[in-house]
Amino acid sequence: MDTKLFSTVRLRQILNDLKRRPEDAARELKISHTKIKKILNGKANLDFKTVKKIIKIWPVQVDSLINHKFFYKKSPDIKIFTKKQSLKTSRIIKRNGKDYYEYRDTVMEKFAPFRPEWIRTICKVNNNKPTNKNVIWNKGHLLHQFTYFVGNINFYYVNDKGVKSVAKMKTGDSMYISPYVPHSFASRDNLENFIIALTYLDKVTPQLQDNLTLIGNLNAKKILVDVKDGSKINKDLIKRFKNNLLLTDEEISKRLKKIKKNNVYEKYSNILGVNTKDVMAFDKRNKVTINKKNNSNKWYFPNSRQKTFQISELASSKFVPDAKSIEINVLKNNYIVLENFCHQYLYVLSDNIKLKHNSKIFKLNRDDTFYLKPFVKFSIINKNANVLILRVPGNISGDNLLQLSQLGKKNIERVLSENSRWY
Ligand SMILES: [Fe+2]
Numbered sequence: 001m002d003t004k005l006f007s008t009v010r011l012r013q014i015l016n017d018l019k020r021r022p023e024d025a026a027r028e029l030k031i032s033h034t035k036i037k038k039i040l041n042g043k044a045n046l047d048f049k050t051v052k053k054i055i056k057i058w059p060v061q062v063d064s065l066i067n068h069k070f071f072y073k074k075s076p077d078i079k080i081f082t083k084k085q086s087l088k089t090s091r092i093i094k095r096n097g098k099d100y101y102e103y104r105d106t107v108m109e110k111f112a113p114f115r116p117e118w119i120r121t122i123c124k125v126n127n128n129k130p131t132n133k134n135v136i137w138n139k140g141h142l143l144h145q146f147t148y149f150v151g152n153i154n155f156y157y158v159n160d161k162g163v164k165s166v167a168k169m170k171t172g173d174s175m176y177i178s179p180y181v182p183h184s185f186a187s188r189d190n191l192e193n194f195i196i197a198l199t200y201l202d203k204v205t206p207q208l209q210d211n212l213t214l215i216g217n218l219n220a221k222k223i224l225v226d227v228k229d230g231s232k233i234n235k236d237l238i239k240r241f242k243n244n245l246l247l248t249d250e251e252i253s254k255r256l257k258k259i260k261k262n263n264v265y266e267k268y269s270n271i272l273g274v275n276t277k278d279v280m281a282f283d284k285r286n287k288v289t290i291n292k293k294n295n296s297n298k299w300y301f302p303n304s305r306q307k308t309f310q311i312s313e314l315a316s317s318k319f320v321p322d323a324k325s326i327e328i329n330v331l332k333n334n335y336i337v338l339e340n341f342c343h344q345y346l347y348v349l350s351d352n353i354k355l356k357h358n359s360k361i362f363k364l365n366r367d368d369t370f371y372l373k374p375f376v377k378f379s380i381i382n383k384n385a386n387v388l389i390l391r392v393p394g395n396i397s398g399d400n401l402l403q404l405s406q407l408g409k410k411n412i413e414r415v416l417s418e419n420s421r422w423y
Contacts, residue, residue, distance in 0.1 A: 006046040007067035008039050009417070014060055015040075029053050072110065077376045078357050081107035083367035086118060095136040098123070101185075106196070106369040112343040113394045114200040115143065116369070121153050121193050123186040130156060130164040132186070140180035143199035146315060146325050148347070148388050149173045151193025156184040157288050172293030174314040174325065179204065181287050196347050200392045202320045227282040233264050234281035241272040241279075282319070291315035301328075301336075308334045314388075322393040330385040337377050342391035344372040350386035355379070 015025050026036040029050060038044035046065070054060055089105040102120035125132050135156055147155070149169040158181060159165045167175070168188070177183060187193040212220045225236035242252065255271035269276040297313040300306070314325040322342065327349070335356070348368045355362040355370065356379040364370065372378060374394075380387060396404070407415060 003067075003070070004045050005067060005070045006048075006051050006065045008042050008046050010065050010067070011046055011054070012040055014054075014058070014064060018058060018060075028057055075111045075373055076109065076371075077373050078362075078378070079107055079109050079371040080362060080364065081105070081369045081371075083365065086367065086369070092122070095123075100136060106347065107345065107371045109343075109371045109373075111373070112345070112371055113202070113392050114198050114343065114345055114390065116196065116198045116345055116347075116390075118367070119185070119195050119197050121151075121185045121187045121195065124190060125154060125186045125188065128154060128166055128168060128188075130166040135184050135186050137182050137184045140177075140182045141199065142179045142204060143201055144179060144317075144320055144323065145177045145183075146198045146200070146323070146390055147175050147177075148196040148198075148314065148325075148327075149175075149193075150195070151191055152188040153193050153195060154186050154188060155290070156186070158182045159288060160286050167290050169290075170293065172312075172327070174291045174296075176289040176291075176315040176317045178287035178317065178319060196388065198325075198345060198390045200323065200390075202323060202392070203395070203398065205395065232281055233268060233279055237279050237281075238268055238272065241274055245272075247272075289315045289317050300331075308332045308336055322397045323391065325388065325390045328380065328385075328387050328389065330380055330383055333383050334381055335379050337379050339375055339377045340391055341374050341396075342393045343374055344376075345390040345392075346370050346372065347388040348386075349388055350384060352382070353380055353385035353387060354382040356381050 015022070020028070022036045022040060023033055026033045029036070030053070031050065035044060039046050039050070051062070051065055054065065055062055086104045086106055089103075091103050092099050093101045093103055095101075099122045101122060104118040104120075106116045106118050108115065123134055123136070125134055135154075137156065149155070150171050153169050155167045155169050155175055157165055157167070157175075157177060169175070185195055215223070225234060225240070241247075252271060256267060259267045259270050261267050261270065265276045265279055268279045272279065291314055293312070299311055301309040301311050308331060310329040310331060312327040312329075314327060316324050324342075330353075346369060348364050348366055348370075351366050353364050355364055357376065361381070362370075404412065404415070
């Protein structure tokens with residue numbers, strides 16, 4: 001296993017990709033054959049000097065040589081952050097010189113895609129007009145945001161038509177907003193009103209931002225597709241594939257005539273050589289989703305006969321299909337084991353909960369938070385426990401997941417630890 005900052009396992013993979021045998025690499029890097037062999041067998045360090053040479057002579061980025069386990073040997077299965085710890089991080093944020101929000105950290109984990117905050121809405125409003133002068137707006141942010149409301153809070157947002165709007169939220173209500181939707185929050189009374197604001201990263205990662213920078217502003221605009229109407233075939237996507245093959249309208253109609261399928265999506269995916277979903281438009285859906293507690297979907301788990309949990313579905317968006325949030329009310333003492341593929345953030349909403357992980361039981365109180373790594377098994381065992389759960393998949397989702405799945409179970413181990421020559 002790699003223990004140094006630069007990974008010899010990754011170097012092996014790079015040499016494979018570049019079709020360089022160790023002796024070729026030694027010659028090009030101007031190091032001895034013995035040294036490259038030692039490096040590749042993990043018996044010598046991949047030193048900084050050699051890394052600089054690698055980057056200079058081959059089309060390789062430094063990131064691809066970094067051993068991420070160098071700084072963090074292990075990612076925790078579970079991380080707990082108590083209310084007491086949270087209180088210590090309290091800071092008042094002023095807007096226009098007035099106290100506006102009190103921020104407190106809740107559980108955060110470097111491997112998790114979310115940045116959760118507890119935010120008290122200090123600003124109080126006396127009316128529900130979206131243009132209230134006391135409300136100070138932000139410009140929105142790149143992270144997606146899920147918010148759970150506790151108390152009487154107004155949620156201000158700019159709707160799809162660009163109009164300032166307001167939603168009167170109460171305890172148990174929730175919302176989702178897409179990146180860059182301007183928003184703000186204010187209290188409708190003098191009580192301690194707060195939101196649990198869970199911002200998270202999905203597909204628009206810093207790596208994606210790097211890729212956009214590479215193509216530049218104008219081309220970044222060109223690459224976008226129309227996502228407005230989900231009921232139609234996506235013309236922009238077809239244009240994209242058409243361009244890739246230099247297909248002509250003439251050739252397309254020739255191909256279309258030969259296809260017997262009736263479904264327009266199937267027809268086009270066939271003639272363009274892509275998946276059916278690749279030519280479909282996105283579902284038309286607002287950038288803002290508001291979920292009121294009284295109208296939210298509720299059901300019993302594991303079923304309506306056993307009624308151990310009552311689940312309420314909270315706000316989510318089809319734009320980030322795997323990111324979901326639910327509230328669980330535990331109706332019976334139980335040992336139901338839960339397991340999920342996402343990173344999970346849990347906020348304790350009741351006075352006490354007992355969380356069982358392996359054979360250990362953690363007693364947690366109201367406003368404590370905890371993080372669970374994907375696939376960590378856990379149980380919420382006591383009656384009357386009430387928790388909020390946000391699940392975010394990270395980048396093992398969407399098309400990444402489909403490509404991985406296509407490799408199959410047999411090959412997944414190889415993807416995890418590609419360290420031998422394949423040719
Ligand atoms: Fe926000």
